[in-house]
Amino acid sequence: xxxxxxxxxxxxxxxxxxxxxxxxxxxxxxxxxxxxxxxxxxxxxxxxxxxxxxxxxxxxxxxxxxxxxxxxxxxxxxxxxxxxxxxxxxxxxxxxxxxxxxxxxxxxxxxxxxxxxxxxxxxxxxxxxxxxxxxxxxxxxxxxxxxxxxxxxxxxxxxxxxxxxxxxxxxxxxxxxxxxxxxxxxxxxxxxxxxxxxxxxxxxxxxxxxxxxxxxxxxxxx
Numbered sequence: 001x002x003x004x005x006x007x008x009x010x011x012x013x014x015x016x017x018x019x020x021x022x023x024x025x026x027x028x029x030x031x032x033x034x035x036x037x038x039x040x041x042x043x044x045x046x047x048x049x050x051x052x053x054x055x056x057x058x059x060x061x062x063x064x065x066x067x068x069x070x071x072x073x074x075x076x077x078x079x080x081x082x083x084x085x086x087x088x089x090x091x092x093x094x095x096x097x098x099x100x101x102x103x104x105x106x107x108x109x110x111x112x113x114x115x116x117x118x119x120x121x122x123x124x125x126x127x128x129x130x131x132x133x134x135x136x137x138x139x140x141x142x143x144x145x146x147x148x149x150x151x152x153x154x155x156x157x158x159x160x161x162x163x164x165x166x167x168x169x170x171x172x173x174x175x176x177x178x179x180x181x182x183x184x185x186x187x188x189x190x191x192x193x194x195x196x197x198x199x200x201x202x203x204x205x206x207x208x209x210x211x212x213x214x215x216x217x218x219x220x221x222x
Contacts, residue, residue: 001024001026001079001081001107001108001207001210001211002077002078002079002080002099002104002106002107003020003026003080003082003106003107003108003109003110004081004082004085004106004109004110004181005017005020005081005082005083005084005110005112006084006109006110006111006112006174006177006178007111007112007192008113008114008116008119008167008170008171008174009119009123009163009166009167010114010119010122010123011112011113011114011119011192012112012114012192012199013083013084013112014083015196016112016196016200016203017081017083019200020081020200020203021081024079024207025079026079026080026081027075027076027079027080027081028080028083029068029071029072029075029080029081029082029083029085030083030084030085031067031068031083031084031085032083032084034067034068034071035049035053035059035067045063045066045067048063061088061090061091064085064087064091065091065094068082068095069098072098072099072102077102077103078104082095082106086177087173087174088176089176089177089180092177092180092181106181106186107210108206108207108210109181109187109188110190110203110206111174111178111187111188111189111190112190112199113189113192114192114193116164116167118193120160120163120164120167123158123163124154124158124159124160125137125138125139126138126154126158127143127153127154127158128152128153128154128155129143129147129151129152130151130153131151188206190202190203190206
């Protein structure tokens with residue numbers, strides 16, 4: 001299947017993408033990972049992206065598009081999941097045109113949704129070990145007993161006001177995209193509240209229905 005996956009910070013999108021890759025044999029295309037890899041490998045595109053990343057700015061669309069195009073050209077056209085791309089209507093229009101030209105249009109766009117209140121509550125409970133940099137979560141991954149409270153700190157990005165700001169940016173970017181893909185009959189909203197396996201089951205039920213509608217059968221890998 002050819003999929004795109006959306007989700008605000010903190011909804012567990014990355015975890016679901018990994019499960020889909022492991023169990024369905026899809027190629028994972030994450031623009032964030034591609035940018036970091038290009039910078040690490042010091043490629044020409046990585047050199048262009050480095051200054052923006054260091055300055056805390058979004059990497060310009062043409063650079064991200066080049067990374068996406070190069071990656072899509074090297075994967076099986078029938079088995080991939082785009083994670084975090086496209087982010088704008090312009091990118092969505094380019095992607096649609098590019099995939100159509102290669103007879104590999106998207107088959108489903110999945111938007112994992114959790115309320116802002118839940119996300120803020122979830123992310124604001126993360127703490128970092130001042131000495132090691134290890135990240136803990138007060139509920140899901142608490143620090144071991146020997147780690148004293150004074151050894152932990154809350155990162156600026158994990159403060160409620162910072163989280164809400166990131167969510168506002170995400171919503172402003174994504175709402176037009178949801179309307180765009182809904183207009184093409186591709187958008188499926190997934191309830192992201194629940195355990196990892198429960199949310200995964202919701203995603204799979206959508207994909208199974210999609211495949212069976214065309215007389216196919218979806219098989220998970222062991």
